[in-house]
Amino acid sequence: xxxxxxxxxxxxxxxxxxxxxxxxxxxxxxxxxxxxxxxxxxxxxxxxxxxxxxxxxxxxxxxxxxxxxxxxxxxxxxxxxxxxxxxxxxxxxxxxxxxxxxxxxxxx
Numbered sequence: 001x002x003x004x005x006x007x008x009x010x011x012x013x014x015x016x017x018x019x020x021x022x023x024x025x026x027x028x029x030x031x032x033x034x035x036x037x038x039x040x041x042x043x044x045x046x047x048x049x050x051x052x053x054x055x056x057x058x059x060x061x062x063x064x065x066x067x068x069x070x071x072x073x074x075x076x077x078x079x080x081x082x083x084x085x086x087x088x089x090x091x092x093x094x095x096x097x098x099x100x101x102x103x104x105x106x107x108x
Contacts, residue, residue, distance in 0.1 A: 003054050003056035004053060004055045005056055006026060006056060006057040006062070007058075007061070007062050009074065011064075011065075012056055012068055015085060018102065019085040019089075020054065020088060021055060022051065022052060023086050023107075023108050025108075026057060026085075027056050027058050027080065027082050028066055028079055028080060029057065029079075030080060031058055032060060033080065034060055038097070039097070040080070041103075042072065045101075046101045046105075051108060052108045056071070065073045066079075080095060081095040082099050084107040084108070
């Protein structure tokens with residue numbers, strides 16, 4: 001898996017702009033949560049399609065980014081959480097054990 005590390009607020013505006021041309025996916029991961037680890041392991045084996053960019057956010061280290069994601073894309077903060085961004089809007093989000101790779105790929 002080749003995820004892009006999401007670690008700055010500036011990246012969020014880049015993600016929003018890029019979403020007008022290519023689907024952007026953000027996975028918010030808590031390194032302190034066992035459910036988050038289970039979901040992360042589900043996603044690790046995912047064959048990433050080239051028609052989307054995939055971002056990984058360690059929300060413990062970058063809580064400010066996580067909070068801004070909730071505000072910017074108008075979703076309630078959850079952990080773990082996956083968001084699909086298209087045309088500068090969150091068109092799909094899921095959290096906890098509801099995150100399945102095949103459901104995410106169906107959104108691309």
